[in-house]
Amino acid sequence: MRPETTLQELCVQMHHRVSEFLTREQNQNLQKTQRQVRVSLKILEEAISKYGLDGLSLSYNGGKDCLVLLILYxxxxxxxxxxxxRAVHIRTLHPFTEVDEFVAESQRTYCLQLVHYQGRPMREAFADYLHAHPEIRAVLVGTRRADPHGSQLKYFHRTDRGWPDFVRIHPVIDWHYADVWNFIRELDVPYCSLYDRGYTSLGGTEDTRPNPVLKRDWGYAPAHELEDDDMERLGRD
Structure with missing residues:
Protein backbone atom coordinates (compact mmCIF):
# COMPACT_ATOMS: atom_id res chain seq x y z
CA MET A 1 0.00 0.00 0.00
CA ARG A 2 1.47 3.33 -1.07
CA PRO A 3 2.12 5.86 1.71
CA GLU A 4 0.38 8.53 -0.38
CA THR A 5 -2.87 6.57 -0.63
CA THR A 6 -5.75 8.84 0.37
CA LEU A 7 -8.46 7.77 2.77
CA GLN A 8 -11.01 7.68 -0.04
CA GLU A 9 -8.75 5.48 -2.17
CA LEU A 10 -8.12 3.24 0.83
CA CYS A 11 -11.85 2.78 1.42
CA VAL A 12 -12.35 1.76 -2.21
CA GLN A 13 -9.44 -0.69 -2.00
CA MET A 14 -10.82 -2.29 1.15
CA HIS A 15 -14.29 -2.51 -0.35
CA HIS A 16 -12.87 -4.37 -3.35
CA ARG A 17 -10.95 -6.77 -1.10
CA VAL A 18 -13.92 -7.48 1.14
CA SER A 19 -16.26 -7.88 -1.84
CA GLU A 20 -13.84 -10.34 -3.43
CA PHE A 21 -13.71 -12.30 -0.18
CA LEU A 22 -17.50 -12.56 -0.16
CA THR A 23 -17.51 -14.10 -3.64
CA ARG A 24 -14.92 -16.80 -2.91
CA GLU A 25 -15.90 -20.43 -3.20
CA GLN A 26 -17.42 -21.44 0.08
CA ASN A 27 -16.43 -24.21 2.42
CA GLN A 28 -18.25 -24.59 5.71
CA ASN A 29 -15.83 -22.49 7.77
CA LEU A 30 -15.50 -19.76 5.17
CA GLN A 31 -19.25 -19.62 4.67
CA LYS A 32 -19.75 -18.84 8.37
CA THR A 33 -17.24 -16.00 8.21
CA GLN A 34 -18.75 -14.60 5.02
CA ARG A 35 -22.13 -14.56 6.73
CA GLN A 36 -20.65 -12.66 9.68
CA VAL A 37 -19.08 -10.13 7.31
CA ARG A 38 -22.42 -9.43 5.64
CA VAL A 39 -24.14 -8.88 8.98
CA SER A 40 -21.36 -6.59 10.21
CA LEU A 41 -21.47 -4.50 7.04
CA LYS A 42 -25.22 -3.99 7.48
CA ILE A 43 -24.67 -2.80 11.05
CA LEU A 44 -21.95 -0.41 9.88
CA GLU A 45 -24.14 0.96 7.11
CA GLU A 46 -26.92 1.51 9.64
CA ALA A 47 -24.50 3.29 11.97
CA ILE A 48 -23.24 5.58 9.20
CA SER A 49 -26.80 6.40 8.17
CA LYS A 50 -27.90 7.06 11.75
CA TYR A 51 -24.96 9.05 13.11
CA GLY A 52 -23.13 10.40 10.06
CA LEU A 53 -19.38 10.37 9.55
CA ASP A 54 -18.72 13.15 12.06
CA GLY A 55 -20.89 11.50 14.69
CA LEU A 56 -18.89 8.26 14.67
CA SER A 57 -15.52 7.25 16.05
CA LEU A 58 -13.65 3.95 16.25
CA SER A 59 -12.08 2.53 19.40
CA TYR A 60 -8.76 1.06 18.23
CA ASN A 61 -6.04 -0.62 20.29
CA GLY A 62 -4.24 -2.74 17.67
CA GLY A 63 -5.88 -6.02 18.67
CA LYS A 64 -7.25 -8.53 16.18
CA ASP A 65 -10.93 -7.79 16.78
CA CYS A 66 -10.76 -4.04 16.29
CA LEU A 67 -8.45 -4.63 13.31
CA VAL A 68 -11.21 -6.67 11.65
CA LEU A 69 -13.68 -3.92 12.54
CA LEU A 70 -11.40 -1.28 11.04
CA ILE A 71 -11.14 -3.11 7.71
CA LEU A 72 -14.91 -3.58 7.58
CA TYR A 73 -15.51 0.07 8.48
CA ARG A 86 -11.89 9.45 13.67
CA ALA A 87 -10.47 6.98 16.17
CA VAL A 88 -9.45 6.81 19.82
CA HIS A 89 -6.70 4.69 21.35
CA ILE A 90 -6.89 4.07 25.10
CA ARG A 91 -3.45 2.70 25.86
CA THR A 92 -2.98 0.16 28.63
CA LEU A 93 -0.83 1.10 31.61
CA HIS A 94 1.97 -1.33 30.69
CA PRO A 95 1.83 -1.66 26.89
CA PHE A 96 3.79 -4.09 24.77
CA THR A 97 6.29 -2.38 22.47
CA GLU A 98 4.98 -4.57 19.65
CA VAL A 99 1.44 -3.31 20.19
CA ASP A 100 2.54 0.34 20.27
CA GLU A 101 4.47 -0.17 17.06
CA PHE A 102 1.52 -1.84 15.36
CA VAL A 103 -0.88 0.92 16.43
CA ALA A 104 1.52 3.52 14.99
CA GLU A 105 1.80 1.50 11.78
CA SER A 106 -2.00 1.23 11.59
CA GLN A 107 -2.34 4.98 12.05
CA ARG A 108 -0.14 5.56 9.00
CA THR A 109 -1.47 2.74 6.85
CA TYR A 110 -5.17 3.31 7.43
CA CYS A 111 -5.21 7.13 7.62
CA LEU A 112 -6.50 7.12 11.21
CA GLN A 113 -7.11 10.44 12.93
CA LEU A 114 -6.14 8.76 16.18
CA VAL A 115 -6.31 10.41 19.61
CA HIS A 116 -4.22 8.64 22.27
CA TYR A 117 -4.85 8.35 26.01
CA GLN A 118 -2.16 6.82 28.22
CA GLY A 119 -2.74 4.86 31.40
CA ARG A 120 -6.21 6.29 32.06
CA PRO A 121 -9.27 4.33 33.14
CA MET A 122 -11.40 3.76 30.07
CA ARG A 123 -14.36 5.66 31.53
CA GLU A 124 -12.27 8.78 32.17
CA ALA A 125 -10.55 8.60 28.81
CA PHE A 126 -13.86 8.41 26.94
CA ALA A 127 -15.23 11.29 29.03
CA ASP A 128 -12.27 13.46 28.02
CA TYR A 129 -12.47 12.36 24.40
CA LEU A 130 -16.17 13.12 24.08
CA HIS A 131 -15.77 16.44 25.89
CA ALA A 132 -13.14 17.42 23.32
CA HIS A 133 -15.29 16.09 20.45
CA PRO A 134 -18.94 16.71 21.44
CA GLU A 135 -20.19 15.97 17.93
CA ILE A 136 -19.33 12.27 18.40
CA ARG A 137 -22.45 10.39 19.48
CA ALA A 138 -21.43 6.78 18.91
CA VAL A 139 -18.24 4.71 19.07
CA LEU A 140 -17.52 1.54 17.10
CA VAL A 141 -16.09 -1.14 19.40
CA GLY A 142 -14.58 -4.53 18.53
CA THR A 143 -16.09 -6.39 21.49
CA ARG A 144 -17.19 -10.01 20.96
CA ARG A 145 -19.39 -12.34 23.02
CA ALA A 146 -16.31 -14.14 24.37
CA ASP A 147 -15.03 -10.91 25.95
CA PRO A 148 -15.80 -9.97 29.57
CA HIS A 149 -19.27 -8.36 29.77
CA GLY A 150 -19.88 -9.17 26.09
CA SER A 151 -22.53 -11.86 26.45
CA GLN A 152 -25.54 -9.54 26.82
CA LEU A 153 -24.54 -6.71 24.50
CA LYS A 154 -26.66 -5.63 21.54
CA TYR A 155 -25.39 -4.24 18.25
CA PHE A 156 -26.33 -0.73 19.43
CA HIS A 157 -25.95 -0.36 23.17
CA ARG A 158 -26.03 2.88 25.14
CA THR A 159 -23.41 3.19 27.86
CA ASP A 160 -24.23 2.18 31.42
CA ARG A 161 -25.03 4.58 34.23
CA GLY A 162 -21.91 6.36 35.47
CA TRP A 163 -20.29 6.38 32.03
CA PRO A 164 -20.22 9.30 29.61
CA ASP A 165 -23.35 9.11 27.48
CA PHE A 166 -22.79 7.64 24.02
CA VAL A 167 -23.85 4.63 22.00
CA ARG A 168 -21.46 1.70 21.73
CA ILE A 169 -21.78 -0.08 18.40
CA HIS A 170 -20.64 -3.72 18.21
CA PRO A 171 -20.59 -4.86 14.56
CA VAL A 172 -18.47 -7.97 15.27
CA ILE A 173 -20.18 -8.98 18.53
CA ASP A 174 -21.29 -12.38 17.19
CA TRP A 175 -18.01 -13.30 15.50
CA HIS A 176 -16.22 -16.38 16.76
CA TYR A 177 -12.47 -16.57 17.23
CA ALA A 178 -12.11 -18.67 14.06
CA ASP A 179 -14.05 -16.06 12.06
CA VAL A 180 -11.60 -13.36 13.10
CA TRP A 181 -8.60 -15.33 11.90
CA ASN A 182 -10.36 -16.58 8.77
CA PHE A 183 -10.99 -12.97 7.77
CA ILE A 184 -7.52 -11.67 8.63
CA ARG A 185 -5.71 -14.51 6.90
CA GLU A 186 -7.96 -14.73 3.84
CA LEU A 187 -7.55 -10.99 3.20
CA ASP A 188 -3.85 -11.11 4.13
CA VAL A 189 -4.24 -8.24 6.60
CA PRO A 190 -1.05 -7.42 8.55
CA TYR A 191 -1.47 -7.88 12.30
CA CYS A 192 0.50 -7.45 15.53
CA SER A 193 3.52 -9.78 15.65
CA LEU A 194 2.63 -11.04 19.15
CA TYR A 195 -0.07 -13.22 17.65
CA ASP A 196 2.58 -15.25 15.85
CA ARG A 197 4.23 -15.95 19.22
CA GLY A 198 1.28 -17.65 20.89
CA TYR A 199 -0.57 -14.63 22.27
CA THR A 200 -4.31 -14.94 21.62
CA SER A 201 -5.66 -11.99 23.61
CA LEU A 202 -3.65 -8.81 24.16
CA GLY A 203 -3.60 -6.71 27.32
CA GLY A 204 -0.56 -5.23 29.05
CA THR A 205 2.84 -6.75 29.78
CA GLU A 206 1.92 -7.48 33.41
CA ASP A 207 -1.29 -9.42 32.75
CA THR A 208 -0.73 -11.08 29.36
CA ARG A 209 1.31 -14.10 28.35
CA PRO A 210 1.27 -16.65 25.52
CA ASN A 211 -1.70 -18.98 25.61
CA PRO A 212 -0.66 -22.23 27.35
CA VAL A 213 -2.87 -24.26 24.99
CA LEU A 214 -0.50 -23.29 22.16
CA LYS A 215 2.67 -24.43 23.98
CA ARG A 216 4.81 -26.76 21.91
CA ASP A 217 8.22 -28.37 22.45
CA TRP A 218 9.78 -25.71 20.25
CA GLY A 219 7.89 -22.72 21.65
CA TYR A 220 4.36 -21.49 20.94
CA ALA A 221 2.16 -22.04 17.91
CA PRO A 222 0.60 -18.95 16.29
CA ALA A 223 -2.71 -17.61 17.55
CA HIS A 224 -4.72 -18.73 14.54
CA GLU A 225 -4.16 -22.40 15.49
CA LEU A 226 -6.36 -22.08 18.58
CA GLU A 227 -9.72 -23.73 17.92
CA ASP A 228 -11.85 -23.13 21.01
CA ASP A 229 -13.37 -19.70 21.75
CA ASP A 230 -13.49 -20.54 25.45
CA MET A 231 -9.70 -20.83 25.57
CA GLU A 232 -8.96 -17.48 23.92
CA ARG A 233 -8.25 -15.62 27.17
CA LEU A 234 -6.25 -18.32 28.96
CA GLY A 235 -3.16 -16.14 28.56
CA ARG A 236 -4.78 -13.24 30.45
CA ASP A 237 -4.77 -12.71 34.22
Whole structure:
Protein backbone atom coordinates (compact mmCIF):
# COMPACT_ATOMS: atom_id res chain seq x y z
CA MET A 1 0.00 0.00 0.00
CA ARG A 2 1.47 3.33 -1.07
CA PRO A 3 2.12 5.86 1.71
CA GLU A 4 0.38 8.53 -0.38
CA THR A 5 -2.87 6.57 -0.63
CA THR A 6 -5.75 8.84 0.37
CA LEU A 7 -8.46 7.77 2.77
CA GLN A 8 -11.01 7.68 -0.04
CA GLU A 9 -8.75 5.48 -2.17
CA LEU A 10 -8.12 3.24 0.83
CA CYS A 11 -11.85 2.78 1.42
CA VAL A 12 -12.35 1.76 -2.21
CA GLN A 13 -9.44 -0.69 -2.00
CA MET A 14 -10.82 -2.29 1.15
CA HIS A 15 -14.29 -2.51 -0.35
CA HIS A 16 -12.87 -4.37 -3.35
CA ARG A 17 -10.95 -6.77 -1.10
CA VAL A 18 -13.92 -7.48 1.14
CA SER A 19 -16.26 -7.88 -1.84
CA GLU A 20 -13.84 -10.34 -3.43
CA PHE A 21 -13.71 -12.30 -0.18
CA LEU A 22 -17.50 -12.56 -0.16
CA THR A 23 -17.51 -14.10 -3.64
CA ARG A 24 -14.92 -16.80 -2.91
CA GLU A 25 -15.90 -20.43 -3.20
CA GLN A 26 -17.42 -21.44 0.08
CA ASN A 27 -16.43 -24.21 2.42
CA GLN A 28 -18.25 -24.59 5.71
CA ASN A 29 -15.83 -22.49 7.77
CA LEU A 30 -15.50 -19.76 5.17
CA GLN A 31 -19.25 -19.62 4.67
CA LYS A 32 -19.75 -18.84 8.37
CA THR A 33 -17.24 -16.00 8.21
CA GLN A 34 -18.75 -14.60 5.02
CA ARG A 35 -22.13 -14.56 6.73
CA GLN A 36 -20.65 -12.66 9.68
CA VAL A 37 -19.08 -10.13 7.31
CA ARG A 38 -22.42 -9.43 5.64
CA VAL A 39 -24.14 -8.88 8.98
CA SER A 40 -21.36 -6.59 10.21
CA LEU A 41 -21.47 -4.50 7.04
CA LYS A 42 -25.22 -3.99 7.48
CA ILE A 43 -24.67 -2.80 11.05
CA LEU A 44 -21.95 -0.41 9.88
CA GLU A 45 -24.14 0.96 7.11
CA GLU A 46 -26.92 1.51 9.64
CA ALA A 47 -24.50 3.29 11.97
CA ILE A 48 -23.24 5.58 9.20
CA SER A 49 -26.80 6.40 8.17
CA LYS A 50 -27.90 7.06 11.75
CA TYR A 51 -24.96 9.05 13.11
CA GLY A 52 -23.13 10.40 10.06
CA LEU A 53 -19.38 10.37 9.55
CA ASP A 54 -18.72 13.15 12.06
CA GLY A 55 -20.89 11.50 14.69
CA LEU A 56 -18.89 8.26 14.67
CA SER A 57 -15.52 7.25 16.05
CA LEU A 58 -13.65 3.95 16.25
CA SER A 59 -12.08 2.53 19.40
CA TYR A 60 -8.76 1.06 18.23
CA ASN A 61 -6.04 -0.62 20.29
CA GLY A 62 -4.24 -2.74 17.67
CA GLY A 63 -5.88 -6.02 18.67
CA LYS A 64 -7.25 -8.53 16.18
CA ASP A 65 -10.93 -7.79 16.78
CA CYS A 66 -10.76 -4.04 16.29
CA LEU A 67 -8.45 -4.63 13.31
CA VAL A 68 -11.21 -6.67 11.65
CA LEU A 69 -13.68 -3.92 12.54
CA LEU A 70 -11.40 -1.28 11.04
CA ILE A 71 -11.14 -3.11 7.71
CA LEU A 72 -14.91 -3.58 7.58
CA TYR A 73 -15.51 0.07 8.48
CA UNK A 74 -13.20 1.23 5.71
CA UNK A 75 -15.06 -1.02 3.29
CA UNK A 76 -18.43 0.35 4.40
CA UNK A 77 -17.19 3.92 3.85
CA UNK A 78 -16.26 3.36 0.20
CA UNK A 79 -19.15 5.40 -1.22
CA UNK A 80 -19.29 8.05 1.49
CA UNK A 81 -16.07 9.91 0.59
CA UNK A 82 -14.83 10.50 4.16
CA UNK A 83 -12.43 13.37 4.78
CA UNK A 84 -11.11 11.74 7.94
CA UNK A 85 -11.47 8.60 10.02
CA ARG A 86 -11.89 9.45 13.67
CA ALA A 87 -10.47 6.98 16.17
CA VAL A 88 -9.45 6.81 19.82
CA HIS A 89 -6.70 4.69 21.35
CA ILE A 90 -6.89 4.07 25.10
CA ARG A 91 -3.45 2.70 25.86
CA THR A 92 -2.98 0.16 28.63
CA LEU A 93 -0.83 1.10 31.61
CA HIS A 94 1.97 -1.33 30.69
CA PRO A 95 1.83 -1.66 26.89
CA PHE A 96 3.79 -4.09 24.77
CA THR A 97 6.29 -2.38 22.47
CA GLU A 98 4.98 -4.57 19.65
CA VAL A 99 1.44 -3.31 20.19
CA ASP A 100 2.54 0.34 20.27
CA GLU A 101 4.47 -0.17 17.06
CA PHE A 102 1.52 -1.84 15.36
CA VAL A 103 -0.88 0.92 16.43
CA ALA A 104 1.52 3.52 14.99
CA GLU A 105 1.80 1.50 11.78
CA SER A 106 -2.00 1.23 11.59
CA GLN A 107 -2.34 4.98 12.05
CA ARG A 108 -0.14 5.56 9.00
CA THR A 109 -1.47 2.74 6.85
CA TYR A 110 -5.17 3.31 7.43
CA CYS A 111 -5.21 7.13 7.62
CA LEU A 112 -6.50 7.12 11.21
CA GLN A 113 -7.11 10.44 12.93
CA LEU A 114 -6.14 8.76 16.18
CA VAL A 115 -6.31 10.41 19.61
CA HIS A 116 -4.22 8.64 22.27
CA TYR A 117 -4.85 8.35 26.01
CA GLN A 118 -2.16 6.82 28.22
CA GLY A 119 -2.74 4.86 31.40
CA ARG A 120 -6.21 6.29 32.06
CA PRO A 121 -9.27 4.33 33.14
CA MET A 122 -11.40 3.76 30.07
CA ARG A 123 -14.36 5.66 31.53
CA GLU A 124 -12.27 8.78 32.17
CA ALA A 125 -10.55 8.60 28.81
CA PHE A 126 -13.86 8.41 26.94
CA ALA A 127 -15.23 11.29 29.03
CA ASP A 128 -12.27 13.46 28.02
CA TYR A 129 -12.47 12.36 24.40
CA LEU A 130 -16.17 13.12 24.08
CA HIS A 131 -15.77 16.44 25.89
CA ALA A 132 -13.14 17.42 23.32
CA HIS A 133 -15.29 16.09 20.45
CA PRO A 134 -18.94 16.71 21.44
CA GLU A 135 -20.19 15.97 17.93
CA ILE A 136 -19.33 12.27 18.40
CA ARG A 137 -22.45 10.39 19.48
CA ALA A 138 -21.43 6.78 18.91
CA VAL A 139 -18.24 4.71 19.07
CA LEU A 140 -17.52 1.54 17.10
CA VAL A 141 -16.09 -1.14 19.40
CA GLY A 142 -14.58 -4.53 18.53
CA THR A 143 -16.09 -6.39 21.49
CA ARG A 144 -17.19 -10.01 20.96
CA ARG A 145 -19.39 -12.34 23.02
CA ALA A 146 -16.31 -14.14 24.37
CA ASP A 147 -15.03 -10.91 25.95
CA PRO A 148 -15.80 -9.97 29.57
CA HIS A 149 -19.27 -8.36 29.77
CA GLY A 150 -19.88 -9.17 26.09
CA SER A 151 -22.53 -11.86 26.45
CA GLN A 152 -25.54 -9.54 26.82
CA LEU A 153 -24.54 -6.71 24.50
CA LYS A 154 -26.66 -5.63 21.54
CA TYR A 155 -25.39 -4.24 18.25
CA PHE A 156 -26.33 -0.73 19.43
CA HIS A 157 -25.95 -0.36 23.17
CA ARG A 158 -26.03 2.88 25.14
CA THR A 159 -23.41 3.19 27.86
CA ASP A 160 -24.23 2.18 31.42
CA ARG A 161 -25.03 4.58 34.23
CA GLY A 162 -21.91 6.36 35.47
CA TRP A 163 -20.29 6.38 32.03
CA PRO A 164 -20.22 9.30 29.61
CA ASP A 165 -23.35 9.11 27.48
CA PHE A 166 -22.79 7.64 24.02
CA VAL A 167 -23.85 4.63 22.00
CA ARG A 168 -21.46 1.70 21.73
CA ILE A 169 -21.78 -0.08 18.40
CA HIS A 170 -20.64 -3.72 18.21
CA PRO A 171 -20.59 -4.86 14.56
CA VAL A 172 -18.47 -7.97 15.27
CA ILE A 173 -20.18 -8.98 18.53
CA ASP A 174 -21.29 -12.38 17.19
CA TRP A 175 -18.01 -13.30 15.50
CA HIS A 176 -16.22 -16.38 16.76
CA TYR A 177 -12.47 -16.57 17.23
CA ALA A 178 -12.11 -18.67 14.06
CA ASP A 179 -14.05 -16.06 12.06
CA VAL A 180 -11.60 -13.36 13.10
CA TRP A 181 -8.60 -15.33 11.90
CA ASN A 182 -10.36 -16.58 8.77
CA PHE A 183 -10.99 -12.97 7.77
CA ILE A 184 -7.52 -11.67 8.63
CA ARG A 185 -5.71 -14.51 6.90
CA GLU A 186 -7.96 -14.73 3.84
CA LEU A 187 -7.55 -10.99 3.20
CA ASP A 188 -3.85 -11.11 4.13
CA VAL A 189 -4.24 -8.24 6.60
CA PRO A 190 -1.05 -7.42 8.55
CA TYR A 191 -1.47 -7.88 12.30
CA CYS A 192 0.50 -7.45 15.53
CA SER A 193 3.52 -9.78 15.65
CA LEU A 194 2.63 -11.04 19.15
CA TYR A 195 -0.07 -13.22 17.65
CA ASP A 196 2.58 -15.25 15.85
CA ARG A 197 4.23 -15.95 19.22
CA GLY A 198 1.28 -17.65 20.89
CA TYR A 199 -0.57 -14.63 22.27
CA THR A 200 -4.31 -14.94 21.62
CA SER A 201 -5.66 -11.99 23.61
CA LEU A 202 -3.65 -8.81 24.16
CA GLY A 203 -3.60 -6.71 27.32
CA GLY A 204 -0.56 -5.23 29.05
CA THR A 205 2.84 -6.75 29.78
CA GLU A 206 1.92 -7.48 33.41
CA ASP A 207 -1.29 -9.42 32.75
CA THR A 208 -0.73 -11.08 29.36
CA ARG A 209 1.31 -14.10 28.35
CA PRO A 210 1.27 -16.65 25.52
CA ASN A 211 -1.70 -18.98 25.61
CA PRO A 212 -0.66 -22.23 27.35
CA VAL A 213 -2.87 -24.26 24.99
CA LEU A 214 -0.50 -23.29 22.16
CA LYS A 215 2.67 -24.43 23.98
CA ARG A 216 4.81 -26.76 21.91
CA ASP A 217 8.22 -28.37 22.45
CA TRP A 218 9.78 -25.71 20.25
CA GLY A 219 7.89 -22.72 21.65
CA TYR A 220 4.36 -21.49 20.94
CA ALA A 221 2.16 -22.04 17.91
CA PRO A 222 0.60 -18.95 16.29
CA ALA A 223 -2.71 -17.61 17.55
CA HIS A 224 -4.72 -18.73 14.54
CA GLU A 225 -4.16 -22.40 15.49
CA LEU A 226 -6.36 -22.08 18.58
CA GLU A 227 -9.72 -23.73 17.92
CA ASP A 228 -11.85 -23.13 21.01
CA ASP A 229 -13.37 -19.70 21.75
CA ASP A 230 -13.49 -20.54 25.45
CA MET A 231 -9.70 -20.83 25.57
CA GLU A 232 -8.96 -17.48 23.92
CA ARG A 233 -8.25 -15.62 27.17
CA LEU A 234 -6.25 -18.32 28.96
CA GLY A 235 -3.16 -16.14 28.56
CA ARG A 236 -4.78 -13.24 30.45
CA ASP A 237 -4.77 -12.71 34.22
Missing amino acids: LSALHNHFPARL
